[in-house]
Amino acid sequence: MIDYKKIKEAADYIREKAGFKPKIGLILGSGLGFMADEIENPIVIDYKDIPNFPVSTVFGHEGKLVMGKLFGKDVVAMKGRFHTYEGYEPSIVVFPVYVMKEIGVERLLITNAAGGINKGFEPGDVILIKDIISLLSFRNPLRGPNDERLGPRFPDMSHPFDREWMNKLKEKMNLKEGTYIWTLGPSYETPAEIRAFDKLGADLVGMSTAPEVIAANHIGLKVLGLSCVTNMAAGILDVPLSHEDVMRVADKVKGKFAKIVRVALEVV
Ligand code: HPA
Secondary structure, rough: OOOOOHHHHHHHHHHHHOOOOOOOEEOOOOOOOHHHHHOOOOOOHHHHHHHOOOOOOOOOOOOOEEEEEOOOOOEEEEEOOOOOOHOOHHHOOOHHHHHHHHOOOEEEEEEEEEOOOOOOOOOOOOOEEEEEEOOHOOOOOOOOOOOOOOOOOOOOOOOOOOOOHHHHHHHHHHOOOOEEEEEOOOOOOOOHHHHHHHHHHOOEEOOOHHHHHHHHHOOEEEEEEEEEEEOOOOOEEEOOOOOOHHHHHHHHHHHHHHHHHHHHHHHH
């Protein structure tokens, strides 16, 4: 359950440490945490020091909030996020999204590493996420009592990503778009699962992002999503999938990715 009192305690701690109100939140996926190192005069807060904050365990993910200016904007970045495959309940995974809103965040830029299902994609592509499919996880982060102070019982999900923000970005650069399907992980998908996801209309597959997008819509944050295609999904090419390859490709894409994030921040 999403507990307002716990959110407030975490937010009070961060507000006091930061001394300013970031307007944009960034959630940085596998291998993409380097963006947080670009933040000027950063205030860095370890997750473990924030009351009620979960702590990240996966290799390649750090557990820090980094706050400061990025490309001229006041931001708070999560370097390291939480996943269901680590054992967290979806309601815990989304806790930081509520905390961001409580400290003044209005927009959320959310990124991930993903497998490409759409054969028009290739490893190294950065894709604008236009929609999500979360229901196959059978885990909704909002399940349980709803606190009306946070948002409505039945949030509208007709526009999970902010159309205006997407359009502004697309005016500046050519980006492929896709629908992202969320799996709980940690095993990668089987080829049969990927064929099924393809038929359902998914272009990308990954183990994150969807819960945070649902939470962000619950509380009225404007969301932009970017996926770094680190591999083609299982069975599309006959090669084994490994976390090392995912991290290696994410690392190679750093320059391109940073440029897109810069433009995404500059247009709002
Ligand atoms: N599947 C799920 N999650 C992923 C993948 C994938 O192929 N690549 C990066 N994250």
